[in-house]
Amino acid sequence: MESYRSLEKNTQGQPYSVVSLAKWRILNRLHDRNETLYYRVLIDNIKDFAPIIYTPTVGLVCQNYSGLFRRPRGMYFSAKDKGEMMSMIYNWPAQQVDMIVLTDGSRILGLGDLGVQGIGIPIGKLDMYVAAAGINPQKILPVMLDVGTNNQKLLEDPLYLGLRQPRLEGEEYLSIVDEFMEAVHTRWPKAIVQFEDFQMKWAFETLQRYRKRFCMFNDDIQGTAGVALAGLLGTVRAQGLPLSDFVNQKIVVVGAGSAGLGVLNMAIQALSRMSGNNEMAAKNKCYLLDKDGLITKERKNIDPAAAPFAKDLKDVEGLREGASPFEVVKKLKPHVLLGLSGVGGVFNEEVLKAMRESDSTKPAIFAMSNPTMNAECTAADAFKYAGPNIIFGSGSPFEDVDLGNGKVGHVNQANNMYLFPGIGLGTLLSGAHIITDGMLQAAAECLASYMTDEEIQNGILYPSIDSIRHITAEVGAAVLRAAVEEDLAEGHGEAGPRELKHMSKAETVAYVSRNMWFPVYSPLVHEK
Numbered sequence: 001m002e003s004y005r006s007l008e009k010n011t012q013g014q015p016y017s018v019v020s021l022a023k024w025r026i027l028n029r030l031h032d033r034n035e036t037l038y039y040r041v042l043i044d045n046i047k048d049f050a051p052i053i054y055t056p057t058v059g060l061v062c063q064n065y066s067g068l069f070r071r072p073r074g075m076y077f078s079a080k081d082k083g084e085m086m087s088m089i090y091n092w093p094a095q096q097v098d099m100i101v102l103t104d105g106s107r108i109l110g111l112g113d114l115g116v117q118g119i120g121i122p123i124g125k126l127d128m129y130v131a132a133a134g135i136n137p138q139k140i141l142p143v144m145l146d147v148g149t150n151n152q153k154l155l156e157d158p159l160y161l162g163l164r165q166p167r168l169e170g171e172e173y174l175s176i177v178d179e180f181m182e183a184v185h186t187r188w189p190k191a192i193v194q195f196e197d198f199q200m201k202w203a204f205e206t207l208q209r210y211r212k213r214f215c216m217f218n219d220d221i222q223g224t225a226g227v228a229l230a231g232l233l234g235t236v237r238a239q240g241l242p243l244s245d246f247v248n249q250k251i252v253v254v255g256a257g258s259a260g261l262g263v264l265n266m267a268i269q270a271l272s273r274m275s276g277n278n279e280m281a282a283k284n285k286c287y288l289l290d291k292d293g294l295i296t297k298e299r300k301n302i303d304p305a306a307a308p309f310a311k312d313l314k315d316v317e318g319l320r321e322g323a324s325p326f327e328v329v330k331k332l333k334p335h336v337l338l339g340l341s342g343v344g345g346v347f348n349e350e351v352l353k354a355m356r357e358s359d360s361t362k363p364a365i366f367a368m369s370n371p372t373m374n375a376e377c378t379a380a381d382a383f384k385y386a387g388p389n390i391i392f393g394s395g396s397p398f399e400d401v402d403l404g405n406g407k408v409g410h411v412n413q414a415n416n417m418y419l420f421p422g423i424g425l426g427t428l429l430s431g432a433h434i435i436t437d438g439m440l441q442a443a444a445e446c447l448a449s450y451m452t453d454e455e456i457q458n459g460i461l462y463p464s465i466d467s468i469r470h471i472t473a474e475v476g477a478a479v480l481r482a483a484v485e486e487d488l489a490e491g492h493g494e495a496g497p498r499e500l501k502h503m504s505k506a507e508t509v510a511y512v513s514r515n516m517w518f519p520v521y522s523p524l525v526h527e528k
């Protein structure tokens with residue numbers, strides 16, 4: 001910590017990229033040298049270190065990974081390993097693996113295709129699993145599926161560590177993922193595989209293909225959706241309205257990719273439950289935009305995943321196919337404007353000023369894209385242009401904003417880190433062999449009800465990252481209980497299905513907390 005603090009002191013005024021990469025190097029060296037100590041300082045200083053090992057710095061690390069590379073971490077399965085993956089999996093030295101984060105590097109944060117350099121994301125996500133969920137670091141496995149890259153710059157970079165070929169497509173691609181999933185399942189049938197940062201077409205396709213066969217989920221589609229839903233429900237409470245008023249909120253989502261569509265799907269499921277299974281009414285309140293603007297039924301070559309949300313032009317009077325975010329906000333006066341576009345600055349001054357006319361007393365702006373440069377707007381601009389009354393959330397951290405007269409504009413970190421560790425931990429301890437919508441919904445509801453009314457009134461929708469272990473234990477327990485209710489909990493370790501079934505809510509939280517690993521040195525000689 002002394003060397004970290006002196007680095008901070010000695011690099012004041014230097015560019016963000018230089019300072020944050022230097023910080024990452026200090027932590028990475030410690031990670032290689034002394035795992036127990038690394039996780040201990042990570043847990044004790046999570047607020048300072050999450051932005052280094054996770055977003056935003058992890059983005060910069062991935063962009064520069066081939067140059068930063070010193071030692072391997074995790075496993076790489078390449079297209080050339082076809083037919084060998086089963087023996088490769090059996091070569092992994094740990095007896096047991098509980099949690100795998102898998103990527104193919106095709107959509108790393110909002111930074112696009114980074115090929116094998118995307119391995120930084122599974123490493124960072126699994127560090128959060130250890131820090132937040134107390135998964136034993138000996139039982140985690142970051143995995144890169146190297147199926148090539150379409151990033152020309154990387155293909156020409158002499159330092160690039162991956163296969164120098166264009167990405168595999170179609171059946172060739174799927175056969176690689178299939179082989180990997182079968183191999184993992186054979187050796188560790190209960191290991192949970194988190195799919196992370198896959199480009200949209202494969203994100204949806206693999207989720208559909210595997211979710212009923214393997215214990216897996218897609219964090220960008222499902223984890224993000226739960227965090228966003230908790231945020232949306234929070235904004236209803238912040239307006240002093242009962243949760244049932246959620247059905248009256250107008251929601252504009254900018255970005256129709258895996259994350260944006262995941263959010264809309266989950267929000268619409270929740271809305272239709274609240275409005276007596278009236279899915280039509282729920283959909284009417286949600287508007288979706290992509291790089292070509294408002295998606296309507298007039299759209300040519302509409303993506304099948306976005307089609308269910310396309311608006312009939314007669315239902316959006318005064319708006320046209322492809323209307324810009326500004327036109328949409330100006331016309332609709334939405335309660336919530338949520339960005340998952342991956343494009344920095346899409347919520348510009350004009351769009352943010354239009355949010356001043358929102359029908360909500362506390363309009364919500366979520367600029368959820370990562371890393372910081374890709375956020376749809378900064379926190380300072382949001383409060384400056386949309387007004388001091390807004391609720392603000394961003395995917396990467398921003399400082400709270402000084403609004404003058406002692407008032408503070410609170411910044412929420414609307415990031416799936418509040419859910420994925422609990423989803424993984426709860427599933428693991430339940431012993432369920434699949435992850436259902438019910439388990440994910442329980443996770444979202446747990447996060448949504450975690451904050452007090454007073455905090456919510458002050459614009460605070462999510463807990464501080466300092467309490468991430470606590471919220472993760474609660475989320476984990478909620479997921480475990482949902483698995484029990486669905487008769488999926490087969491038990492794990494000391495607790496069989498009967499024990500799990502008979503645990504009260506409080507006992508489940510205590511059970512989950514008890515099973516979280518904490519970094520202490522193990523004695524070399526056991527005392528008698």
Ligand SMILES: NC(=O)C1=CN([C@@H]2O[C@H](COP(=O)(O)OP(=O)(O)OC[C@H]3O[C@@H](n4cnc5c(N)ncnc54)[C@H](O)[C@@H]3O)[C@@H](O)[C@H]2O)C=CC1
Pocket residue numbers: 107108109110111199200219220224227254255256257258259260289290291292293340341342343346368369370371374394395396414415416417
């Ligand atoms: N805060 C969080 O927890 C999470 C944040 N994200 C972020 O969300 C972003 C998007 O991720 P995915 O949905 O997986 O990407 P994606 O590539 O599947 O989708 C991006 C979408 O944005 C649209 N888009 C592009 N330019 C646009 C523009 N100028 N205006 C409006 N829409 C535009 C595209 O048409 C596409 O529909 C990334 O930056 C990622 O870091 C993703 C998951 C979780």
Ligand SMILES: CC(=O)C(=O)O
Pocket residue numbers: 055108109110197219220369370395415416417
């Ligand atoms: C947070 C996250 O999963 C993403 O930006 O992709």
Ligand SMILES: [Mg+2]
Pocket residue numbers: 109196197219220
């Ligand atoms: Mg992601």
